[in-house]
Amino acid sequence: MEIKEGPKHNRLINEKSPYLLQHAYNPVDWFPWSDEAFDIAKRNNKPIFLSIGYSTCHWCHVMERESFEDDEVAAILNEHYIAIKVDREERPDVDHLYMAVCQAMTGQGGWPLTVVMTPDKKPFFAGTYYPKNRKYGRYGLMDVLPQLAEKWQEDADRIREIGDQVMEDTTGRLIEHRQGGEVSEQLLDQAFDQYKKQFDPENGGFGSQPKFPTSHNLSFLLRYYHRTGNVQALEMVEQTLDTMHRGGIYDHIGFGFARYSVDAKWLVPHFEKMLYDNALLAMTYIEAYQVTAKERYAEVAEQIFTYVLRDMTDAGGAFYSAEDADSEGVEGKFYVWQPDEVVHILGAEEGDWYNEVYDITEQGNFEGRNIPNRIGPTLEQVAERKQMPLDALKRRFEVSRTKLFAEREQRIHPGKDDKILTSWNGLMIAALSKAAKALDQPAYAEAAARAADFLLVHLRREDGRLLARYRDGEAAYPGYVDDYAFLVWGLIELYEATFELRYLQEAVKLNADMLRYFWDDDKGGLFFYGSDAEQLPTRSKEIYDGAMPSGNSAAALNLLRLSRLTYDAKLAQKADEQLQAFAGAVAHYPTGHALFLMALDFAFGESSEIVLAGDLADEHTQEMLRAVRSVFLPNSLVILHPPGEAGEEVRSLLPLVQDKRLLGGRATAYVCRDFACLAPTGDVEELEDLLNEH
Known part of the structure; x- marks a missing residue:
C-alpha cells in the first residue's frame, strides 16, 4: 500500500482503511464519514463533498493525482465544502445508497463516485470521475465546484428542496426493485433463453465489452444443464471458462483473475485482482470439473488457490481484499513484457517459443507492451504442431513460467489492500471447501478452517454481533447482510468438507442473527444494513447479482439448505417468503439474478x-x-x-x-x-x- 506523504496530514491519518490512508497527506481537509463531519457542516452551513472509492481503483488514483493532490482544488474544497472520503468496501451501505442516487441522476455509475449533498445527507449533484479541468468531454472540478458553491450561497433552501426530491425519487427506485410475487419454475427457462440471446458465440461470455466474469451466471447454467440435460447450457459454460482462462484477464505467470476485461476477447484486463472474483470463479471451475471430469478446470481452480494462499493470505489465516491495477503509477506495469525480456530470462530457443505461444511480440498487444495470453492456438494444438505429448508440453511451459515468475517478483509490486472483509472471506471459505471436497484435498479445507476460525474470533463483538472489516488489529462496522449471508454459505460448505459440527452450529446461529437484524417484517426480504446500525436516509434491499451476488440471493439459498438440514419449519417458511419477496423483480430481468435463480432451482428441483x-x-x-x-x-x-x-x-x-x-x-x-x-x-x-x- 502506497501512502504519499506530504508536509501535513489530514484526519484520515487515524483511519485503518488503506484507501483512506492513501489520501491522508492530500491538501484536502478530508473527514472520514462521521457525525463530526456532518455536525461541522450544519454549524457552518456548508454542503458536503462526498468521494467514494476503493484502494485498488485505477480512476480513483487518477482523480487523486489530478485533483485531490492539487492545491487549487483543495483550496476550493476546504473553503466551501466539508469533504468526506469513504472506502466503499468498508461502508457498502453508504456506497449502495449514493450509487443508486448517481444512477438515478445520471443514468450511470462507477468509481470514483462523486456526490455533493446537504449537511443532512440529501444529494443534489452526482457523478463519477472528474478531472481537474474540463477534458475528455467531461466538466472539471474547477468548473463544477465553484458553481455549486455559488448556488448554495445564493439559495440553499432551493438546493435542499432538490435534495429532498432526489432522495424521494431514489427511495422510489429502490422500493420498485423490491417487487414481490409468486415464484415459478418458468423463470429458470426464461433466464436460459435470455442467456442464449446475450451469449457471445465467438468469445464466450455475455454481451460485448467490457466483460465481467460474473461466474454465478455460469454456475446457474451448470445447474440448468443438470436439471434439463440441455447441452447448449454446458457449451456456453465451457466456452466461457476456456476463453477467459486463455485470455489476458488471467495472469498466466502468477495465476488468478483480474476484475474484468475491457474488450470482448478477454485480452486486456482491468488489472486489479479482487478476492471475491477469484473465490467465485474457483467455485465455478470446480463445478465444471465435477460436471465434465476435464482436468483443465480443476487445474485452473488449483492455480487460483495457489495465488490466493501465496499472495493474499494473512498470517492469521484470513484473506486480503485486493491487489491494485497500478504499480509505479502505471496501470498494468507489473504484468506486461517485451520479447527481449523473455528471451533474456529463458534463453533464445525457449524464449522465442514462449513468445510465440503467449502472443508476446515487438508491436505489443497493450500500449506497446505485452499481456501474456493464449487466445491463439490451444495447448493441444501447439502440442500437435510440435509433435509433443501434451503433458510434456505443459511441463516445459511450467519451467518457463516459474522462471518468469521469479523474475517478475523482483519488480515493484502493485499495492495490496490488506484489510480483511468478512463477506469476501466467506466466499473464499466456500470456494476452498468446495475444492477440498471435489478434489479430495484436505489442505484446502484446512485453509478454509483457519480463515473461518479467524473471522469467528476476531470479527465478532462480545455480544456475538458480526463485524465487517478487520485491519491492523481493529475490527469495525456492524456486519452487513452480505457478511452474514456469505459467511453462513462458507460455513455450510466447510461443515461438509470437514464434518466439524461446530461450523454448522455457527452457521445456524449466524443465520438466526441475520434474520433478527435484517429481516423486513412488513414485506419480507433482508435489508442491506442492520436495524442496530447507522440509519441512512433510506434503507435499501439489494437483490441484483452483479459482479458479486447479493446477500439476499445467498440468504435464500442458505435458508433452503439450513431448513432441509435442520428440519426447521420456520426456516422453510422464511425461505418461501424470501423467494416471494423478490420474485417480481427477478421476473423482470432473470439474468441479473443468477444466484437467486440457483435458489429457485434448489426450491423447485429434486433435492x-x-x-x-x-x-x-x-x-x-x-x-x-x-x-x-x-x-x-x-x-x-x-x-x-x-x-x-x-x-x-x-x-x-x-x-x-x-x-x-x-x-x-x-x-x-x-x-x-x-x-x-x-x-x-x-x-x-x-x-x-x-x-x-x-
Missing part, C-alpha cells in the same frame, strides 16, 4: 440429503465419501453421522440422522430425495448408481 453413517477415520467411510463428492449434486446436502458421543451431538442438531446408523458394522449411506429415503447401502458401486439417478 437430496445424503447421510453417511460411519467413522471418518475408516477407509470404507472415505471410499463412500469420495463417491459422493465426485458427482455434481448441486442441490444435495451431505451429513456425517458418526458413532458414539459425536453422533449424539449431530442428532441433537439434525433430526434427519436419527435412525440412520451403520449396518453390519460398516459405513452405510442413506440417500433421501424429496423427503423420502431410499434403501440404505454399504456398497460403493450401488451408492454411485443411486447418486447418478436424477
Whole structure:
C-alpha cells in the first residue's frame, strides 16, 4: 500500500482503511464519514463533498493525482465544502445508497463516485470521475465546484428542496426493485433463453465489452444443464471458462483473475485482482470439473488457490481484499513484457517459443507492451504442431513460467489492500471447501478452517454481533447482510468438507442473527444494513447479482439448505417468503439474478440429503465419501453421522440422522430425495448408481 506523504496530514491519518490512508497527506481537509463531519457542516452551513472509492481503483488514483493532490482544488474544497472520503468496501451501505442516487441522476455509475449533498445527507449533484479541468468531454472540478458553491450561497433552501426530491425519487427506485410475487419454475427457462440471446458465440461470455466474469451466471447454467440435460447450457459454460482462462484477464505467470476485461476477447484486463472474483470463479471451475471430469478446470481452480494462499493470505489465516491495477503509477506495469525480456530470462530457443505461444511480440498487444495470453492456438494444438505429448508440453511451459515468475517478483509490486472483509472471506471459505471436497484435498479445507476460525474470533463483538472489516488489529462496522449471508454459505460448505459440527452450529446461529437484524417484517426480504446500525436516509434491499451476488440471493439459498438440514419449519417458511419477496423483480430481468435463480432451482428441483453413517477415520467411510463428492449434486446436502458421543451431538442438531446408523458394522449411506429415503447401502458401486439417478 502506497501512502504519499506530504508536509501535513489530514484526519484520515487515524483511519485503518488503506484507501483512506492513501489520501491522508492530500491538501484536502478530508473527514472520514462521521457525525463530526456532518455536525461541522450544519454549524457552518456548508454542503458536503462526498468521494467514494476503493484502494485498488485505477480512476480513483487518477482523480487523486489530478485533483485531490492539487492545491487549487483543495483550496476550493476546504473553503466551501466539508469533504468526506469513504472506502466503499468498508461502508457498502453508504456506497449502495449514493450509487443508486448517481444512477438515478445520471443514468450511470462507477468509481470514483462523486456526490455533493446537504449537511443532512440529501444529494443534489452526482457523478463519477472528474478531472481537474474540463477534458475528455467531461466538466472539471474547477468548473463544477465553484458553481455549486455559488448556488448554495445564493439559495440553499432551493438546493435542499432538490435534495429532498432526489432522495424521494431514489427511495422510489429502490422500493420498485423490491417487487414481490409468486415464484415459478418458468423463470429458470426464461433466464436460459435470455442467456442464449446475450451469449457471445465467438468469445464466450455475455454481451460485448467490457466483460465481467460474473461466474454465478455460469454456475446457474451448470445447474440448468443438470436439471434439463440441455447441452447448449454446458457449451456456453465451457466456452466461457476456456476463453477467459486463455485470455489476458488471467495472469498466466502468477495465476488468478483480474476484475474484468475491457474488450470482448478477454485480452486486456482491468488489472486489479479482487478476492471475491477469484473465490467465485474457483467455485465455478470446480463445478465444471465435477460436471465434465476435464482436468483443465480443476487445474485452473488449483492455480487460483495457489495465488490466493501465496499472495493474499494473512498470517492469521484470513484473506486480503485486493491487489491494485497500478504499480509505479502505471496501470498494468507489473504484468506486461517485451520479447527481449523473455528471451533474456529463458534463453533464445525457449524464449522465442514462449513468445510465440503467449502472443508476446515487438508491436505489443497493450500500449506497446505485452499481456501474456493464449487466445491463439490451444495447448493441444501447439502440442500437435510440435509433435509433443501434451503433458510434456505443459511441463516445459511450467519451467518457463516459474522462471518468469521469479523474475517478475523482483519488480515493484502493485499495492495490496490488506484489510480483511468478512463477506469476501466467506466466499473464499466456500470456494476452498468446495475444492477440498471435489478434489479430495484436505489442505484446502484446512485453509478454509483457519480463515473461518479467524473471522469467528476476531470479527465478532462480545455480544456475538458480526463485524465487517478487520485491519491492523481493529475490527469495525456492524456486519452487513452480505457478511452474514456469505459467511453462513462458507460455513455450510466447510461443515461438509470437514464434518466439524461446530461450523454448522455457527452457521445456524449466524443465520438466526441475520434474520433478527435484517429481516423486513412488513414485506419480507433482508435489508442491506442492520436495524442496530447507522440509519441512512433510506434503507435499501439489494437483490441484483452483479459482479458479486447479493446477500439476499445467498440468504435464500442458505435458508433452503439450513431448513432441509435442520428440519426447521420456520426456516422453510422464511425461505418461501424470501423467494416471494423478490420474485417480481427477478421476473423482470432473470439474468441479473443468477444466484437467486440457483435458489429457485434448489426450491423447485429434486433435492437430496445424503447421510453417511460411519467413522471418518475408516477407509470404507472415505471410499463412500469420495463417491459422493465426485458427482455434481448441486442441490444435495451431505451429513456425517458418526458413532458414539459425536453422533449424539449431530442428532441433537439434525433430526434427519436419527435412525440412520451403520449396518453390519460398516459405513452405510442413506440417500433421501424429496423427503423420502431410499434403501440404505454399504456398497460403493450401488451408492454411485443411486447418486447418478436424477
